[in-house]
Amino acid sequence: MSNFAMSTDINELSNEVIPLIPEDGRRVSNEEIQDALEKAAGEPVSDMTLKQIKARIIELGIAEAAKGPGGGLKAIGVETPSKTSSKKAEKKMATAKSTNSDKSLESWIWDAACSIRGAKDAPKYKDYILPLVFTKRLCDVFDDELDRIADEVGSRKKAFTLVDADPKLVRFYLPLRPEDPNQPVWSCIRKLTEQIGEGVTSHMRAIASSNPLLKGIIDRIDFNATTHGQRDLDDDRLSNLIEAISTKRLGLKDVEADIIGKSYEYLIRKFAEGGGQSAGEFYTPGEVGEIMARVLLPEPGMEIYDPTCGSGSLIIKCELAMQELQKATGVNNYAPLKLFGQEYVPETWAMANMNMIIHDMEGQIEIGDTFKNPKFRAEKSGKLRTFDRVVANPMWNQDWFTETDYDADELSRFPAGAGFPGKSSADWGWIQHMLASLDEQGRAAVVLDTGAASRGSGNAGTNKEKTVRQWFVDHDLIESVLYLPENLFYNTPAPGIVLFLNRDKPKNRQGQIFLVNASQIFEKGDPKNYIPEAGINRITATLIEWKEEEKLSRIVDLEELKTNDYNISPSRYIHTGDAETYRPIGEIVAELEAIEAEAKETDKALREILEQIGI
Template sequence: MANNNAKDKSLESWIWDAACSIRGAKDAPKYKDYILPLIFTKRLCDVFDDELNRIAKEVGSRKKAFQLAKADHKLVRFYLPLVPDDPEQPVWSVIRKLSDKIGEGVTTHMRAIARENPLLQGIIDRVDFNATTHGQRDLDDDRLSNLIEAISTKRLGLDDVEADIIGKSYEYLIRKFAEGGGQSAGEFYTPPEVGTIMSRVLQPEPGMEIYDPTCGSGGLLVKCEIEKERGFSNPRNSPKSTGRNACAPLKLFGQENTPETWAMANMNMIIHDMEGQIEIGDTFKNPKFRNKQGKLRSFDRVVANPMWNQDWFAEADYDNDELDRFPAGAGFPGKSSADWGWVQHIHASMNATGRAAVVLDTGAASRGSGNAGTNKEKTVRQWFVDHDLIESVLYLPENLFYNTTAPGIVLFLNKAKTKERKGKVLLVNASQVFEKGDPKNFIPEAGIQRIADTLIGWTEAEKLSRIVDHA
């Protein structure tokens, strides 16, 4: 384990140093849409090299291996139409040796790769490395050359870096971009410890279908697969005891509205060696996952961190809904905050035994409570209480999230609460379970496990948790 941790740190340091080669740490986040696809492509190139070498051992030469892969793309996971002058040279050398019109050349190669691989279309070919603003290159050839050279210093093939380690390092890079991304960071990134708690508490089992309607860079979906593997590597969680094949991966589904972030999520899935279906579009107005009847598809588990307090949805967006997301008696939230509208969408996306974890602004738990009269948000919240759908509420520490210092809560929903939990809610106040960090606070592993154990075991602990009756 210590050796793996050392590998993680080594690759994380290298990947961040490579990102900073453009203009230093301060400006690196501005260039994330260039840096992430290039590192992703380096991984593709090195893995493709490994696959070519495997084929070459059987057919006698790399030249023949290139020809076979070109003729039958099924021999490799991703076929890359980058052929060095000397077939013995690494595939990445085609990009590394660009010396003139580098931005144009990189863009051409990225688009060629995407044309050969439908799964990568819109993901690595959407960025123009030769783009200009007001006549100035957004990323000039000198800086692009520095980035390519920095990325070239480490091999990222199958034998060099395991999928989980390169995946962790890629997530680390996304986190570093979030740290420098200010307000925009919350649109694509949830702090890893929050995602770990959510996925650990939901206890996803092999083969389950997991959905994130606001998936950002895909981190919450990735965390669910990691926690599934972690849980089922324990002998106590055997296939016999669960009735499931312990090796079966989760089926991951997500939707993201921002094209750049949608591309990031897809790259994140592939680099973790996970298969996920990530759709692009506005989930609230046009959710892409439907059943045969055109209604919302339902899932075993739902995880989400929707943007807090969205105020751009009109009443018509709720009134005209044909997907049964806003049931009679529940109503829908007012225009000032869509928080509970997202919870309603999530609830409608859960199957009969479904469970969910959703991150919300702390105000979502109390807004409107002091009003003597009717309050739309309070009415929706009361509907969830009356229908016994809220299992637990976790109050988080301050200054964890990258776009705010506010603490946030995690709302845990369960459509099939056990008998002993019916009519009750577990409240967990983890506001003091953190360590100071720079620039953000964080929850250490011991704190993550303590919080998760409390939520899973549904236990009361002094100064941490208590169980309350609905009445």
């Protein structure tokens, strides 16, 4: 055996032979195989090595032994030469694949979603639409990867065989097989004509079964599901949806990851616009997420965490902001962020995972109740894992956590002396969780109801929420508070705030909090207001630079905050117009409800004491 044959892997040698095997049933002889190998090697190849290579190719199912003089290899099951030339096959493949129209990707993806029953009902079907668009991207990317391999080995048929033998050749292995290997893989779904819902579900489950990363993500929806004997999405409408999605290729050469990612995010936002009260459970307005990400300034390689990640938009915004900053400074090679999140709602958890993959970002999204069972723990201690940056938009004013939940915590999230919020709102409980999830130099940004900045301030007696807020102010952990415009969020017309935490405030900012009242920086939209690009830039620059501006921003020292009974709402300190600024009615109502709830708790505790002493 030659030194070449001994030192080179049989698999690598086999790859030299595979492109030589004709598709039309003709043979490639032993002599031709040996000549090609020796030409590539520059030295003789032994008969034993030749036999090993042929055996390996036959074992892979790529070819079979050719009979007759000269031996060699031939395509499996093909006895006569094909009359179809390679050029015709290429033309057939090109026409079979769907082409991109001039329509923008965002409008196309929304039109596809509306193909079921129009824009009004599209959000109802998001759990069907999002996995299908996601799978279309998987199929088209898989096609591109097959074409790349086919260029090396001579045909898509051989490429399929190689990928079947070694699924690691592609990122996501798809077990779907069109009758004609030159047809797009998506055609397996597109050509379904009977029992379409059952067929789509079967294909989705097969893909998930072949890819552990996709289990529970694309296979959780039954496209054949019924309610009271009626199909939730009948085959006619499902067929219309599939056909609409089929009109555009979503492959690597057609759409870059950031573009398809933005379009997928756009689709999620459109679902949020029509989703009513439930929309806030999975989506934060893009401009709010962008401001948060740009102010936090994540650096390459940092670990970013969202304990209530919804669709994953906030951690994705952090990665995009980091990429943009690196490119702006001329840096081309940098480590991506490490993204982590936890989500309670299974369908939303699946949405977040699809969103991450379609953005071509890698992360870890866990499912479960973060407040009661946070999944990210330190390996040795079992305590909370800490991160460089934390972002979140938890559901506002959650009222289902009791004192027992806080008191029983074993993860050091609620430090002694800080107290914990009452049952009427868990807002500051989430802030405590986020603080405990930060490393020593960590920073966080959290979206909250405006009442979280002021409830309890100015009232006689104690207030549990104010007690926690006071602890954060006294420990100088709050860096900035941003007051947002009203009617931005999809589940409420009320404004919100963004609270920025910093465990390691610069010396020149210690003992102070920067307040920004951006309530007037918006444009009217339909159905929601939005912050224009110029407004995003203005707010971001103001927060980063701590730049004071009349009717917009102020630096407030801790003494002034104490004088105002730890009210940290920017609207308390910054008036945006000549007329007197009034607090939003929703904020006042929420505060009254909190006061009433606390009064009931106090009355209950007093009655228990009186009963114990016999009065």
